[in-house]
Amino acid sequence: MAGEMDWSEEFFQVRRHGDVAVIVPSAQVEHLAETLLEPAAQMVLEPLRRDPPGHIVVDLSDVSYFGSSFITFLLRCHEIVKPRGSELVLAGVNPRIRELLQTTALDMLWAIYATPQEALASLGGSY
Numbered sequence: 001m002a003g004e005m006d007w008s009e010e011f012f013q014v015r016r017h018g019d020v021a022v023i024v025p026s027a028q029v030e031h032l033a034e035t036l037l038e039p040a041a042q043m044v045l046e047p048l049r050r051d052p053p054g055h056i057v058v059d060l061s062d063v064s065y066f067g068s069s070f071i072t073f074l075l076r077c078h079e080i081v082k083p084r085g086s087e088l089v090l091a092g093v094n095p096r097i098r099e100l101l102q103t104t105a106l107d108m109l110w111a112i113y114a115t116p117q118e119a120l121a122s123l124g125g126s127y
Helices: 002-009 027-031 034-050 068-084 095-103 116-122
Strands: 012-017 020-025 055-059 088-091 111-113
Touching: 012 034, 020 116, 034 068, 055 068, 055 116, 068 088, 088 116, 111 116
Parallel strands: 020 055, 055 088, 088 111
Antiparallel strands: 012 020
């Protein structure tokens, strides 16, 4: 299992800031095949399901684009916090991703912040 966790950490970093989990996908997720993104995402999501954070910030600063598999990952993150009345917010969104979020109306579901620091501050945390 330790080898698997190292593999997922190549694609995602998860940091806790108090009751807020900050998920930082690497630029590598853009090139990851759907069949590989799913297991990596599950390794990130499982600890969050066991110990749900108050809120989740997804820092997309290193990601220039993503497809439907990554949107599914974001929706699963949303499902972890929403039943508790908590929020998933996005940070570091570039114009291309913002356009994708607007096209899919997901920008209406999640607040978008320029930086992870702004996102954390909006949720009562600090970086």
